[in-house]
Amino acid sequence: MEPEWLDIGPVDQLPALGARTLPVQGGREIAIFHTANGGIYALANQCPHKAGPLSQGIVHDTTVTCPLHNWRISLVTGEALGEDKGCVPVIPVKVDGGRILISRAAALAGVA
Amino acid sequence: MTDKPHLPLPHLVVVGNGMAGCRAVEEILARDPAKFRITIFGAEPRVNYNRIMLSPLLAGDKSFEDIVINDHAWYTDNAIDLVAGDPIVAIDRARRTVTARSGRVETYDKLLLATGSDPFIIPVPGHDLHGVVTFRDMDDVGAMLRAASAGGDAVVIGGGLLGLEAAHGLCLRGMRVTVLHLMPTLMERQLDEAAGWLLKEELERRGQAILTGADTAEIYGQGRVEGVRLKDGREIPASLIVMAVGIRPNVKLARDAGLAIGRGIHVDDHLVTSDADILAVGECVEHQGQVYGLVAPLWEMCRSLADGLVAIPNGYSGSVTSTKLKVSGIDVFSAGDFSGGEGCEDIVMRDASRGIYKRVVVKDDRLIGAVLYGDTQDGNWYFDLLRKQEDVASIRDALIFGQAFASGGGASANPNGAVAAMADDGEICGCNGISKGKVVAAIQGGACTLDAVRACTKASASCGSCTGLVEGLLAITMGEDYTGERAAPTACKCTSFTHEDVRRLIIEKSLKAIPQVMQELHWTTPDGCASCRPALNYYLLCAWPGEFVDDNQSRFVNERMHANIQKDGTYSVVPRMWGGVTNPKELRAIADVAEKYQARMVKVTGGQRLDIFGIKKEDLPSVWADLNAAGMVSGHAYAKALRTVKTCVGSEWCRFGTQDSTGLGIRIEQMTWGSFMPHKFKIAVSGCPRNCAEATIKDIGVICVDSGYELSIGGNGGIKLRGTDFLCKVATEQDALDYCAAFIQLYREEARYLDRTAPWVERVGIDYIRQRIVEDAAGRELLRARFHYSQSFMQNDPWAKRAAGEDWKLHQHLAEIRPAAALIARTLEVA
Numbered sequence: 001m002e003p004e005w006l007d008i009g010p011v012d013q014l015p016a017l018g019a020r021t022l023p024v025q026g027g028r029e030i031a032i033f034h035t036a037n038g039g040i041y042a043l044a045n046q047c048p049h050k051a052g053p054l055s056q057g058i059v060h061d062t063t064v065t066c067p068l069h070n071w072r073i074s075l076v077t078g079e080a081l082g083e084d085k086g087c088v089p090v091i092p093v094k095v096d097g098g099r100i101l102i103s104r105a106a107a108l109a110g111v112a
Numbered sequence: 113m114t115d116k117p118h119l120p121l122p123h124l125v126v127v128g129n130g131m132a133g134c135r136a137v138e139e140i141l142a143r144d145p146a147k148f149r150i151t152i153f154g155a156e157p158r159v160n161y162n163r164i165m166l167s168p169l170l171a172g173d174k175s176f177e178d179i180v181i182n183d184h185a186w187y188t189d190n191a192i193d194l195v196a197g198d199p200i201v202a203i204d205r206a207r208r209t210v211t212a213r214s215g216r217v218e219t220y221d222k223l224l225l226a227t228g229s230d231p232f233i234i235p236v237p238g239h240d241l242h243g244v245v246t247f248r249d250m251d252d253v254g255a256m257l258r259a260a261s262a263g264g265d266a267v268v269i270g271g272g273l274l275g276l277e278a279a280h281g282l283c284l285r286g287m288r289v290t291v292l293h294l295m296p297t298l299m300e301r302q303l304d305e306a307a308g309w310l311l312k313e314e315l316e317r318r319g320q321a322i323l324t325g326a327d328t329a330e331i332y333g334q335g336r337v338e339g340v341r342l343k344d345g346r347e348i349p350a351s352l353i354v355m356a357v358g359i360r361p362n363v364k365l366a367r368d369a370g371l372a373i374g375r376g377i378h379v380d381d382h383l384v385t386s387d388a389d390i391l392a393v394g395e396c397v398e399h400q401g402q403v404y405g406l407v408a409p410l411w412e413m414c415r416s417l418a419d420g421l422v423a424i425p426n427g428y429s430g431s432v433t434s435t436k437l438k439v440s441g442i443d444v445f446s447a448g449d450f451s452g453g454e455g456c457e458d459i460v461m462r463d464a465s466r467g468i469y470k471r472v473v474v475k476d477d478r479l480i481g482a483v484l485y486g487d488t489q490d491g492n493w494y495f496d497l498l499r500k501q502e503d504v505a506s507i508r509d510a511l512i513f514g515q516a517f518a519s520g521g522g523a524s525a526n527p528n529g530a531v532a533a534m535a536d537d538g539e540i541c542g543c544n545g546i547s548k549g550k551v552v553a554a555i556q557g558g559a560c561t562l563d564a565v566r567a568c569t570k571a572s573a574s575c576g577s578c579t580g581l582v583e584g585l586l587a588i589t590m591g592e593d594y595t596g597e598r599a600a601p602t603a604c605k606c607t608s609f610t611h612e613d614v615r616r617l618i619i620e621k622s623l624k625a626i627p628q629v630m631q632e633l634h635w636t637t638p639d640g641c642a643s644c645r646p647a648l649n650y651y652l653l654c655a656w657p658g659e660f661v662d663d664n665q666s667r668f669v670n671e672r673m674h675a676n677i678q679k680d681g682t683y684s685v686v687p688r689m690w691g692g693v694t695n696p697k698e699l700r701a702i703a704d705v706a707e708k709y710q711a712r713m714v715k716v717t718g719g720q721r722l723d724i725f726g727i728k729k730e731d732l733p734s735v736w737a738d739l740n741a742a743g744m745v746s747g748h749a750y751a752k753a754l755r756t757v758k759t760c761v762g763s764e765w766c767r768f769g770t771q772d773s774t775g776l777g778i779r780i781e782q783m784t785w786g787s788f789m790p791h792k793f794k795i796a797v798s799g800c801p802r803n804c805a806e807a808t809i810k811d812i813g814v815i816c817v818d819s820g821y822e823l824s825i826g827g828n829g830g831i832k833l834r835g836t837d838f839l840c841k842v843a844t845e846q847d848a849l850d851y852c853a854a855f856i857q858l859y860r861e862e863a864r865y866l867d868r869t870a871p872w873v874e875r876v877g878i879d880y881i882r883q884r885i886v887e888d889a890a891g892r893e894l895l896r897a898r899f900h901y902s903q904s905f906m907q908n909d910p911w912a913k914r915a916a917g918e919d920w921k922l923h924q925h926l927a928e929i930r931p932a933a934a935l936i937a938r939t940l941e942v943a
């Protein structure tokens with residue numbers, strides 16, 4: 001049986017308040033975020049505005065500010081916050097024994 | 113042996129003589145003492161004791177007798193057969209027997225597994241050396257006490273609850289303790305960044321060394337431990353190593369017996385495993401996907417388990433937990449979820465003078481999380497609100513002040529009620545001893561803004577924690593007339609201070625790290641926002657060169673990556689070309705890089721540099737390595753910093769040139785490169801008033817004339833075109849350099865973050881600048897000296913460090929998913 005969760009590596013490979021990327025062959029790249037409280041979140045690495053790489057934004061609380069035009073995106077819901085409207089896909093992740101696990105189905109959604 | 117009743121009672125066998133196993137037995141006995149014949153097997157050779165009291169035991173606050181929960185008499189009185197020191201090694205479900213290590217076999221009707229957890233040991237080289245211990249049971253404490261009696265150095269790996277309690281105990285026992293913690297802040301699972309930082313400061317004050325971001329590579333020693341080596345090469349000598357990095361449910365027995373297992377032993381709401389005759393309770397179980405590492409949930413489980421056994425339907429439905437750190441004199445409390453998120457509202461209170469930090473998280477009018485540091489008195493009250501999911505809408509405004517205040521009525525209806533009700537001599541500003549009467553008098557006397565009150569009474573001008581009260585008084589005293597507006601904008605929505613206040617207080621209070629600023633200046637959000645984080649990082653850098661704690665994550669991506677992010681997510685790279693001058697070797701290096709890394713365009717910038725476009729994030733370090741090899745360094749075109757000094761050819765070539773404008777430009781660039789500023793900064797030097805370098809639209813423009821150098825400032829070619837203001841004329845090249853340095857430093861020290869020179873000069877006025885730079889010679893000299901001092905820390909090429917491997921992870925993908933190839937993620941951990 002194919003695993004439901006994919007192990008993508010240890011949490012400590014992510015800087016706190018930072019992010020790293022997870023390319024998906026044939027699919028869209030995923031950004032994995034680490035908040036100050038140690039929370040781990042994953043979004044498609046594309047701002048709903050002009051596709052800015054969210055992984056490169058500044059993380060604060062549970063939001064990331066897109067590096068291209070400062071849209072604020074919720075790491076929890078993927079929704080743009082404030083005046084802006086739009087939404088990025090959220091990919092379920094969890095942490096187990098210090099390792100990050102990502103939902104296989106969600107990560108591969110859209111892969112032909 | 114005890115007298116067994118004659119009735120053939122069903123036999124309950126308990127594996128695990130710990131907190132949960134014994135409590136479950138107590139609960140069963142309380143409901144029906146004659147329901148079972150009971151045998152308890154324990155791996156430890158002793159009676160049931162309170163494991164959480166091992167910390168006070170280690171610290172010397174308790175003795176073993178104090179922490180025993182059930183002594184031998186209890187087992188005897190309840191006809192319980194205790195088999196201590198003989199662990200169960202196998203379960204035979206078909207024959208319903210358990211086998212102990214000694215070979216003893218016992219038949220059961222009901223079996224209860226309460227095997228707790230095993231401490232996790234990081235499998236680094238040397239983890240099995242003599243002198244490496246965990247912190248779980250009496251034997252571990254014994255080993256620590258023996259080591260401590262010899263004194264010396266101890267290292268505790270793990271800065272969580274357990275690790276810090278171990279460190280505290282060892283410290284009190286006279287050892288020199290270093291705590292190694294992988295994460296950037298202590299107890300990150302229970303505390304937020306701010307509280308974790310306060311905790312670290314306090315422990316350091318008590319003499320512990322706390323290394324965060326410390327990744328253990330190996331434990332070294334001949335036969336027994338001599339120390340720890342970190343991945344970054346640091347070595348910490350130690351004769352005792354305590355590993356307190358986490359626990360794992362102990363499921364071995366259950367797994368071997370073929371029970372359903374996830375992270376723990378799967379149980380239903382009555383704590384029954386996948387085998388109807390086997391129950392499990394405590395840290396070894398997983399209930400609805402949750403495992404617990406604290407006792408409160410175990411108590412709840414034990415109640416449901418006993419109810420289930422005596423057929424009172426009362427299922428277990430999971431627990432909400434809270435934690436307190438048991439380190440004397442440090443009050444830390446945490447409960448629920450404080451990670452924030454959608455629809456959540458943070459209420460933060462910081463009282464710097466008393467070292468208090470409180471944060472509660474409210475969602476849909478219910479409390480969902482709380483972190484308290486320094487004053488945990490209201491912990492239980494918050495925990496109660498949280499567990500009962502009470503509606504807190506009516507006390508929302510007073511919630512953060514705690515039970516006494518919030519329940520006191522009045523305050524809740526009107527947020528200004530509390531301050532209105534205060535007596536005239538009641539104290540508003542503790543720092544400056546200002547009473548309500550004085551503030552009201554000032555307002556009635558015409559101070560009708562917060563700034564005005566601060567200016568004439570000093571109230572709220574120090575730590576700022578009373579800002580809300582002063583604003584309340586303004587609203588009450590002025591009624592409709594008070595607009596709530598401040599004359600100057602606050603630095604961002606996370607603070608009531610202006611940029612200028614923040615900068616002044618950073619210096620006055622010697623604040624050197626972002627969490628410290630947020631605590632001392634009562635930031636109202638837990639970790640700031642995308643506006644204030646970069647601003648604070650810059651203010652600290654400017655105020656304390658060489659001393660401040662840089663926070664890379666608070667920099668905009670361009671500064672973090674040392675390259676410019678472009679619209680498609682690739683980067684562009686601009687090497688420095690001093691004064692705009694280059695040579696064949698550099699051009700060749702740029703051409704080679706462009707070809708090798710498939711740059712999509714090379715363009716001459718407006719500032720006379722070459723910009724290489726379309727570089728992938730992963731390739732940046734090798735691009736820089738190649739450019740460095742040709743002698744080129746970063747052009748800082750990505751930074752809020754000096755970018756370029758544009759020049760014309762001047763007297764060297766031009767028939768109109770009066771001075772060596774190219775040479776001066778190069779010298780200015782060599783003086784100023786690497787200096788971070790409130791915003792990007794450009795300079796130009798023209799060789800005569802024909803001004804071919806377009807110096808009059810730069811932040812600093814130098815026009816060379818026969819008799820010297822004309823300096824002008826505050827120009828901007830951006831959205832709003834602005835020509836420079838003439839500052840002064842100087843006679844020598846050295847003067848030109850010195851005035852430039854002084855002006856830059858004034859701008860660095862006084863402008864708001866993201867102000868370019870043009871709006872700043874317009875705000876403060878050219879006269880002010882002239883007075884500071886031209887008229888005040890001594891002041892100019894001090895500014896110049898501060899600039900050069902700061903530059904002594906800044907002039908190193910950030911590319912060189914990255915090309916050498918620093919922070920290489922930032923340029924790599926975490927992993928890669930290849931759906932075609934076996935559908936597994938391939939981790940790219942190894943460099």
Ligand SMILES: Cc1cc2nc3c(=O)[nH]c(=O)nc-3n(C[C@H](O)[C@H](O)[C@H](O)COP(=O)(O)OP(=O)(O)OC[C@H]3O[C@@H](n4cnc5c(N)ncnc54)[C@H](O)[C@@H]3O)c2cc1C
Pocket residue numbers: 127128129130131132133153154155156163164165166167198199200201226227228229247248249274362365393394395396404405406407408410436438
């Ligand atoms: C130093 C320390 C401080 C703590 N402080 C706190 C605190 O402040 N607050 C809090 O809520 N929690 C605290 N805890 C956690 C708390 O102690 C545990 O959650 C609790 O003890 C778990 O109970 P348990 O019965 O599941 O496991 P345990 O109490 O560990 O009991 C399991 C028992 O099973 C035995 N056993 C295992 N396998 C076998 C076998 N095959 N045969 C026979 N016996 C076996 C073990 O020897 C052990 O005695 C602390 C823990 C430690 C170690």
Ligand code: SF4
Pocket residue numbers: 760761762763766767768769770773798799800801802803804805
């Ligand atoms: S500014 Fe004057 S010196 Fe410089 S190139 Fe132009 S004309 Fe020549």
Ligand code: FES
Pocket residue numbers: 540541542543544571572573574575576577578579
């Ligand atoms: S109490 Fe500190 S400024 Fe008022």
